[in-house]
Amino acid sequence: MAKHPPDPEIEVPSAVDTESYPDSAAVAPSETPPNNRLSRRSFLSHLGAAGLAAAAPPVLASTSTPVAPPPVASEEGLTEGTIAINLRVNGQSHALQLDPRTTLLDCLRENLALSGTKKGCDHGQCGACTVHVNGRRVNSCLSFAVMHRNDEITTIEGIGQPDHLHPMQVAFIEHDGYQCGYCTSGQIMSAVAVLKENVGPTDADVKQAMYGNICRCGAYSNIVAAVQQVRHSS
Amino acid sequence: MDTFTFTQPTTVDQAVQAAAKSATAQQGAQIRFIAGGTTLVDLMKLNVERPREIVDINILPLDRVEPSPNGGLVVGALARNSDVAHHATVFRDYPVLSQALLSGASPQLRNMATTGGNLLQRTRCVYFRDTAHACNKREPGTGCSAIGGHNRMLAILGTSKDCIATNPSDQNVALTALEATIQIQGSKGKRSVPIHDFYLVPGSTPNRENLLEPGEIITSVTLPPPIAGANSIYLKLRDRAAYEFALASAAIVMKVSDGKIQHIRVALGGVGTKPWRSFEAEKALEGHSPDRATFVKAAEAALKDAKPASENAFKVELSRRCIVRALAMSTKSA
Numbered sequence: 001m002a003k004h005p006p007d008p009e010i011e012v013p014s015a016v017d018t019e020s021y022p023d024s025a026a027v028a029p030s031e032t033p034p035n036n037r038l039s040r041r042s043f044l045s046h047l048g049a050a051g052l053a054a055a056a057p058p059v060l061a062s063t064s065t066p067v068a069p070p071p072v073a074s075e076e077g078l079t080e081g082t083i084a085i086n087l088r089v090n091g092q093s094h095a096l097q098l099d100p101r102t103t104l105l106d107c108l109r110e111n112l113a114l115s116g117t118k119k120g121c122d123h124g125q126c127g128a129c130t131v132h133v134n135g136r137r138v139n140s141c142l143s144f145a146v147m148h149r150n151d152e153i154t155t156i157e158g159i160g161q162p163d164h165l166h167p168m169q170v171a172f173i174e175h176d177g178y179q180c181g182y183c184t185s186g187q188i189m190s191a192v193a194v195l196k197e198n199v200g201p202t203d204a205d206v207k208q209a210m211y212g213n214i215c216r217c218g219a220y221s222n223i224v225a226a227v228q229q230v231r232h233s234s
Numbered sequence: 235m236d237t238f239t240f241t242q243p244t245t246v247d248q249a250v251q252a253a254a255k256s257a258t259a260q261q262g263a264q265i266r267f268i269a270g271g272t273t274l275v276d277l278m279k280l281n282v283e284r285p286r287e288i289v290d291i292n293i294l295p296l297d298r299v300e301p302s303p304n305g306g307l308v309v310g311a312l313a314r315n316s317d318v319a320h321h322a323t324v325f326r327d328y329p330v331l332s333q334a335l336l337s338g339a340s341p342q343l344r345n346m347a348t349t350g351g352n353l354l355q356r357t358r359c360v361y362f363r364d365t366a367h368a369c370n371k372r373e374p375g376t377g378c379s380a381i382g383g384h385n386r387m388l389a390i391l392g393t394s395k396d397c398i399a400t401n402p403s404d405q406n407v408a409l410t411a412l413e414a415t416i417q418i419q420g421s422k423g424k425r426s427v428p429i430h431d432f433y434l435v436p437g438s439t440p441n442r443e444n445l446l447e448p449g450e451i452i453t454s455v456t457l458p459p460p461i462a463g464a465n466s467i468y469l470k471l472r473d474r475a476a477y478e479f480a481l482a483s484a485a486i487v488m489k490v491s492d493g494k495i496q497h498i499r500v501a502l503g504g505v506g507t508k509p510w511r512s513f514e515a516e517k518a519l520e521g522h523s524p525d526r527a528t529f530v531k532a533a534e535a536a537l538k539d540a541k542p543a544s545e546n547a548f549k550v551e552l553s554r555r556c557i558v559r560a561l562a563m564s565t566k567s568a
Contacts, residue, residue, distance in 0.1 A: 137345060
């Protein structure tokens with residue numbers, strides 16, 4: 001993937017710009033609805049430690065005090081065991097200090113707050129974590145983020161936003177290409193890649209091209225219809 | 235996952251030097267090269283692989299696919315599986331390789347996985363992948379949970395009393411039928427190893443899977459010139475039509491001339507502890523007419539030494555039928 005020499009510069013990371021990256025899923029409603037209703041995400045975070053403690057074994061229950069924010073990297077240099085990299089995601093460059101164990105998927109979700117990319121199996125078997133690296137679709141769970149200096153990463157947030165959806169997102173909505181929506185961002189990332197790949201014209205060809213994305217709700221026929229609509233109209 | 239140091243050498247020599255300090259290049263290696271990561275990261279998450287140092291080789295200039303001086307093809311170790319599968323020369327001259335690659339994994343994984351990494355793909359034996367169980371391949375001397383356990387997917391050829399794990403690769407079965415050569419660079423220089431000799435059967439050391447020594451890196455795979463007038467195909471039989479490992483597969487390179495089989499290479503997947511070249515089948519085919527009776531005889535010969543485990547006796551017949559069918563397909567696509 002990366003075909004560039006390592007970035008020799010050691011850069012101190014800046015705070016994550018959450019303004020430019022609203023925490024939005026593929027085609028799901030905004031996570032922070034304007035009418036003060038609780039979103040699923042905020043509900044879960046309000047449930048928080050108390051809710052967890054009720055369900056968790058004793059070892060977790062003892063940690064019911066608020067969790068301290070993650071340590072901010074020292075201005076003087078790298079936190080021991082971390083690596084400084086520049087990661088380009090959706091056209092923006094991010095200076096990060098990463099534990100080398102951080103997968104690209106975890107980096108997107110946890111370090112950059114781009115939670116549209118989903119963690120399904122975390123072993124390259126489901127496709128929920130599909131993103132584009134230099135225009136090619138890959139499983140972001142099976143790659144360490146530090147391997148992607150200078151690569152161009154595109155996530156579902158870079159494909160489209162609620163006020164300017166990608167045609168593939170529109171087609172998924174029109175054809176009801178999901179039920180629970182968890183696999184949807186990965187499906188759409190694959191589907192957008194398929195538009196540029198050498199894939200035959202039939203529904204069977206689309207199924208072959210999309211088999212790296214599992215949908216446990218079984219929305220497959222609607223997904224194929226959505227992909228075909230965009231292919232036929234472009 | 236254990237933590238590790240991470241380096242990105244810019245030359246092959248640096249990479250070799252970085253990895254030469256490892257005590258082994260086999261299971262349990264302290265230093266690992268990473269290319270696509272599709273096997274290594276997966277196994278690190280399972281604590282099956284616990285390298286202390288990772289050497290990222292992705293920036294090395296090893297991703298070319300180009301003609302070799304003798305009319306064959308050099309496939310760089312970092313050439314991605316999807317690029318090799320769709321390469322015009324591979325598609326035209328080595329279709330068995332293209333078909334094998336496209337039958338494996340998923341489009342996303344093929345965009346990551348490399349030629350060299352696929353050569354070193356690890357078994358999918360569930361006991362190897364689960365540290366709660368005994369496994370001689372993962373922890374030598376602990377025993378084999380697969381013998382007498384869940385072994386439906388496992389090997390029937392090349393097994394030992396210590397290990398019956400299957401080599402899961404499709405690519406490597408095709409490369410075996412094509413008689414590919416693995417190009418290796420190490421601290422003692424370069425060497426070329428025919429793919430058949432590169433892999434080891436488990437014997438009493440299933441933790442050793444190939445000839446690689448510490449620091450040695452696969453730089454490319456070379457394919458001999460295509461055989462004029464030969465057909466090659468890959469047939470893969472599995473539990474579902476996509477995204478599944480082979481129960482049995484066959485890679486065939488066959489040339490028929492004057493009604494006789496003049497050149498034949500047969501390699502089997504899904505049934506062997508390594509990509510399985512069947513010299514027995516080839517012997518039964520060469521010089522004979524390409525008819526069903528000959529194919530059945532060859533398939534019988536190929537599976538003659540099969541030793542099924544408690545759950546995979548069906549693979550003996552499945553592999554036979556796979557061979558017969560693949561041979562028949564090879565004669566038709568002329």
